[in-house]
Amino acid sequence: MKDFEADNSIVKGYAELLDSLSSSMKLDLIAKLSDSIKSDLKSEKSLFQKSFGAFESKKSAEEIITEIRSSRMTNRLVDQF
Template identity: 45%
Template sequence: MSAININHTLVETYLALLKNLSPDDKLELIALLSQSMKVQQPIEPTFKALFGAFQSDKSAEQQIEEIRQSRVFNRKIEEF
């Protein structure tokens, strides 16, 4: 089943549910749907946005030094 068929079926299902509403309720629903379309929804980041170069104001040497300083050594020798 294609996306167009699914959307068409979904619209028909909603229409069947809404046909019993009063004219005032239908107009209110139309107003609410129209208002929801006017509000710009923030665009969610996509998976492709994760690709690209790492950006930082620090130099490579500063980053290397920061990584080295953040290392924690927990060397525990287990006895047999």
């Protein structure tokens, strides 16, 4: 609840500060804030979309498979019955 109260007091402080601005300055500020929010949403969406897709590499599939297989380390001991 304290976070909400702190956020609310910050908002009240900004509101008091903005009361002295002219209407046109307030509208300009609203437009800039809206653009800022839109750009934040676009960047979040593009980051989400970038997390999907094909694996990209200059190596061929065979080279990648060989590299993976050669890097495997096993110390498996088979129990004798």
